[in-house]
Amino acid sequence: MGKDKLRKFRENLTFDCFVQPEFDEVFRRDHPLKGHWHDSFFRNDNPIVLELGCGKGEYTVALAERDPSRNYIGIDIKGARMWRGAKTATERGMRNVGFLRTRIEFINGLFGEGEVSEIWITFPDPQLKTRRAKKRLTSPLFLEYYARLLRADGTIHLKTDSKHLYAYTNEVIRRFGLPCAVSNPDIYGSGYADEVLSVKTAYEQLFLGMGLPITYTRFSLGGRREFPWFDWEEDEKSEKDNEAERGNR
Numbered sequence: 678m679g680k681d682k683l684r685k686f687r688e689n690l691t692f693d694c695f696v697q698p699e700f701d702e703v704f705r706r707d708h709p710l711k712g713h714w715h716d717s718f719f720r721n722d723n724p725i726v727l728e729l730g731c732g733k734g735e736y737t738v739a740l741a742e743r744d745p746s747r748n749y750i751g752i753d754i755k756g757a758r759m760w761r762g763a764k765t766a767t768e769r770g771m772r773n774v775g776f777l778r779t780r781i782e783f784i785n786g787l788f789g790e791g792e793v794s795e796i797w798i799t800f801p802d803p804q805l806k807t808r809r810a811k812k813r814l815t816s817p818l819f820l821e822y823y824a825r826l827l828r829a830d831g832t833i834h835l836k837t838d839s840k841h842l843y844a845y846t847n848e849v850i851r852r853f854g855l856p857c858a859v860s861n862p863d864i865y866g867s868g869y870a871d872e873v874l875s876v877k878t879a880y881e882q883l884f885l886g887m888g889l890p891i892t893y894t895r896f897s898l899g900g901r902r903e904f905p906w907f908d909w910e911e912d913e914k915s916e917k918d919n920e921a922e923r924g925n926r
């Protein structure tokens with residue numbers, strides 16, 4: 678492993694905003710912060726917003742700066758990427774930011790029932806292969822995880838360049854009859870992007886450079902808790918996305 682990565686891993690552990698559970702703290706049991714993020718971590722009652730697969734945490738930091746009346750937590754498994762966001766939040770003395778290094782699959786061991794108000798999913802891996810559909814962060818499997826920690830009126834935001842993931846998510850919304858406030862296939866081309874939506878992540882900048890339209894979907898779970906699996910006919914297509922422009926991801 679590179680020296681720079683090791684340095685970042687070490688420095689992450691010195692940041693007050695950085696939480697890195699041990700594997701056995703989240704595997705088949707609950708983390709001590711579960712249900713206690715308000716009182717033990719943020720020390721306030723403000724709503725909690727998650728950014729899943731946050732990478733360098735651009736949304737976490739930018740939204741937290743714009744809205745000090747909410748708490749923001751960036752979640753990812755890659756510590757060296759998260760270091761960027763955690764370092765910035767530390768240097769700026771931001772008290773409403775946390776970074777949590779974990780696999781998203783363990784999220785129900787980390788947050789209690791209704792502890793989270795909002796979820797942002799920013800440029801997740803689109804998981805184009807049909808056999809990897811369960812790994813899509815808007816698959817029924819993940820929606821069941823979210824339903825267990827999101828408030829009944831909680832919102833989910835998805836920003837992606839992937840046409841396939843955008844269409845898949847819209848199909849999930851349709852099948853389960855979920856309330857959908859926005860489904861926009863090209864937020865910059867249509868002039869829809871406001872100040873918040875115009876925050877650009879590292880991957881977003883890459884995709885914009887390739888000329889790909891950026892899509893945005895905002896929906897909620899409408900109090901629904903169970904999301905039975907379904908196979909989607911469109912998954913059988915071989916060319917699912919703008920794969921040529923996207924290159925190897």
Ligand SMILES: C[S@@+](CC[C@H](N)C(=O)[O-])C[C@H]1O[C@@H](n2cnc3c(N)ncnc32)[C@H](O)[C@@H]1O
Pocket residue numbers: 729730731732733734752753754755758779780781782799800801802878879880881
């Ligand atoms: C394509 S990158 C996008 C990063 C960032 N949101 C951006 O737009 O620049 C996807 C991120 O999701 C993270 N990720 C993917 N699957 C994950 C999982 N199951 N648990 C935690 N992080 C995951 C990866 O480590 C990676 O940083």
